[in-house]
């Protein structure tokens with residue numbers, strides 16, 4: 429066997445699966461992090477892809493969103509962070525991802541997600557995989573986190589520590 433690669437090893441090598449986890453991440457929440465951790469266990473590598481220009485006007489700049497995500501996923505060695513514009517399926521092809529991961533929190537998410545998944549399937553060969561976050565995060569959203577912060581409530585435990593800090597300085601100034 430010396431010098432030869434076992435056929436099973438070759439099979440495994442060629443079967444490496446990269447997933448892309450796209451979103452606006454304005455800002456990243458612990459619900460997103462939970463899904464990234466689950467995806468990192470399921471796939472060989474995960475590319476977290478932040479949409480640069482969505483129709484929504486973001487609270488955080490693209491640079492701020494990248495930084496907050498990079499810090500939050502630094503410990504996950506098979507996870508990287510990138511940004512994108514244009515079609516998600518084009519990004520998936522560019523980075524060699526065969527899977528798109530999307531989180532479903534409640535039935536209300538399903539209709540929009542189904543529409544997107546079917547459209548992406550029509551546009552490319554990429555498969556969409558729906559994943560469930562931990563129940564504790566099933567009611568969590570970036571929109572609610574921003575609203576709570578704006579109104580002076582605490583988001584501790586709902587977002588990574590750096591996000592909590594950045595939200596505080598957005599709404600009350602850096603010294604708060």
Ligand code: PNS
Pocket residue numbers: 450451452453479482514515516517543544545547548
């Ligand atoms: O976290 P979000 O805001 O729900 O993420 C939405 C996102 C970024 C996944 C979606 O808007 C997207 O894929 N945008 C890229 C443009 C695109 O490919 N549009 C066609 C989707 S069928």
